[in-house]
Amino acid sequence: MEYAVVKTGGKQYKVSPGDILDVDRINEISEGENVTLDSVLLMCDSKGQLTYGDPVIKGAKVTGTVEKHLRGDKIIVFRFKNKTRAGTKTGHRQELTRIKIDKLTKRQARTQKPKAEESVEAPSKPRTRKTKPKTETTSEN
Numbered sequence: 001m002e003y004a005v006v007k008t009g010g011k012q013y014k015v016s017p018g019d020i021l022d023v024d025r026i027n028e029i030s031e032g033e034n035v036t037l038d039s040v041l042l043m044c045d046s047k048g049q050l051t052y053g054d055p056v057i058k059g060a061k062v063t064g065t066v067e068k069h070l071r072g073d074k075i076i077v078f079r080f081k082n083k084t085r086a087g088t089k090t091g092h093r094q095e096l097t098r099i100k101i102d103k104l105t106k107r108q109a110r111t112q113k114p115k116a117e118e119s120v121e122a123p124s125k126p127r128t129r130k131t132k133p134k135t136e137t138t139s140e141n
Helices: none
Strands: 003-008 011-015 020-024 034-037 040-044 050-052 061-081 086-105
Touching: 011 020, 020 061
Parallel strands: none
Antiparallel strands: 003 011, 003 040, 020 086, 034 061, 040 050, 061 086
16 A cells, blocks of 8 residues: 655645545645645555655655645634623634645665765874862861
8 A cells, every 4th residue: 555644734644646635725726736745754655665754755745636725614713701701703714725646756766876985083182071170078067
């Protein structure tokens, strides 16, 4: 099973190809356009091998298509101050973007040539901190 954990809008989502995901509104992209999520935190390929980033996997991305922009369910917020019986009722609807995940891609690891070993010189004298000698004081109680 192929899946990834992506971060968008300050939240983390577990996605796999074909999933439909509701995220916070992405205003820059209109309906029908492709979107690329670059902040991939963890990825599992079809063989079951996990790859995780520090904090993100470099070169990995999740691509999807914006299906539509919508608004979430209404949330009722009621504040009440006791003893004065004062209250305010307000509502909130979150702006969302619905994305259909198309594919997960991970950059192939490149083979690197071994670097020539650099000569590392050991310091001639270890660095120590100079401290004052402690003086003993006796007190008679």
